[in-house]
Amino acid sequence: MNPVTNFDTKKYGYVFNIQHYSVHDGPGIRTIVFLKGCPLRCQWCSNPESHQLTPTLAYNNNKCIGIDECGYCLKVCPVSAIERNEEDNKIKISWQVCDNCLKCSEVCPSNALTPYGKLMSVKEVIDAVEADSVFYSRSEGGITLSGGEPFFQMNFALELLKEAKKRRINTAIETTGYTNWTNLETLCQYLDTILYDIKCIDSGKHKKFTGVSNEKVLDNFKKMCEAFPNIVKIVRTAIVPGFNDTNEDIIEIINFIDGLANVQYELLPYHRLGQPKYEYMGRKYVMGNVKLDDNKMQTLITLVKNQFFFTDKLS
Numbered sequence: 001m002n003p004v005t006n007f008d009t010k011k012y013g014y015v016f017n018i019q020h021y022s023v024h025d026g027p028g029i030r031t032i033v034f035l036k037g038c039p040l041r042c043q044w045c046s047n048p049e050s051h052q053l054t055p056t057l058a059y060n061n062n063k064c065i066g067i068d069e070c071g072y073c074l075k076v077c078p079v080s081a082i083e084r085n086e087e088d089n090k091i092k093i094s095w096q097v098c099d100n101c102l103k104c105s106e107v108c109p110s111n112a113l114t115p116y117g118k119l120m121s122v123k124e125v126i127d128a129v130e131a132d133s134v135f136y137s138r139s140e141g142g143i144t145l146s147g148g149e150p151f152f153q154m155n156f157a158l159e160l161l162k163e164a165k166k167r168r169i170n171t172a173i174e175t176t177g178y179t180n181w182t183n184l185e186t187l188c189q190y191l192d193t194i195l196y197d198i199k200c201i202d203s204g205k206h207k208k209f210t211g212v213s214n215e216k217v218l219d220n221f222k223k224m225c226e227a228f229p230n231i232v233k234i235v236r237t238a239i240v241p242g243f244n245d246t247n248e249d250i251i252e253i254i255n256f257i258d259g260l261a262n263v264q265y266e267l268l269p270y271h272r273l274g275q276p277k278y279e280y281m282g283r284k285y286v287m288g289n290v291k292l293d294d295n296k297m298q299t300l301i302t303l304v305k306n307q308f309f310f311t312d313k314l315s
């Protein structure tokens with residue numbers, strides 16, 4: 001099955017996860033809809049399965065029951081990207097050869113081969129979200145669009161938010177802000193809360209670690225604060241060792257957002273929970289074994305508490 005690409009993007013989109021009962025991504029208890037596709041390549045990304053728009057093959061060696069016992073995937077691969085791994089008699093994939101047709105995942109009996117992501121309709125997604133509505137009314141929660149970068153599927157994201165609003169569901173988005181102003185302005189009309197990543201102020205460093213410069217991100221944020229003063233904006237910075245973990249990095253961000261309308265600020269600690277997914281997709285995790293120093297994180301939290309209104313979810 002080659003990924004479907006000729007569909008109505010106002011009715012369907014690629015989703016790689018719907019996470020229920022989240023308390024970290026917006027007010028109250030929320031349902032997080034993770035959309036595929038992202039224009040950034042942050043070195044520390046914990047959702048690498050989101051990068052590509054269409055479903056992506058993943059192979060978990062621990063789940064393979066062995067070539068002699070099974071071997072179905074070898075027989076269906078049209079480009080001979082799968083071969084025997086002589087070390088454990090399971091399979092190994094030549095990722096350079098694989099064209100991501102996903103045929104192997106359809107015959108794998110143990111889900112060792114699976115696609116990250118699937119095509120869903122607006123109705124399917126919002127029905128799944130609305131099933132949690134009893135939690136929203138008690139906690140002022142709702143839906144949060146995340147990713148990837150939700151703006152990468154602009155039409156789909158817009159229709160999801162419209163449908164959520166039609167059903168009186170509180171709405172939020174988690175975004176890198178890396179989109180054009182017209183897109184952001186359009187979605188803001190259907191949003192109650194925006195969780196907005198500001199990773200660092202230095203554009204050269206931003207480009208080196210994420211693949212894109214940040215002028216658009218910062219310009220969009222300022223415009224949004226002026227045009228939509230009533231929307232709650234929660235700026236978030238993931239603290240990444242060797243990238244933005246100095247006092248100077250955070251003070252620059254505080255100076256940028258200080259005085260803008262309806263803005264809160266959160267720091268998030270770097271973690272490596274996404275590392276196995278790189279391996280499943282045959283990709284290298286470039287951060288290696290880097291760890292965030294707890295004391296440094298605490299110092300930055302104190303710095304923000306002293307200099308800015310801080311929504312503290314860490315202590």
Ligand code: SF4
Pocket residue numbers: 057076077078079080081082093097098099100101102103104105
């Ligand atoms: S997804 Fe890749 S490994 Fe699997 S059948 Fe298609 S080409 Fe072969």
Ligand code: SF4
Pocket residue numbers: 063064065066067070071072073074090091107108109110111112113
């Ligand atoms: S189809 Fe799945 S279980 Fe069977 S050999 Fe291939 S990866 Fe292993």
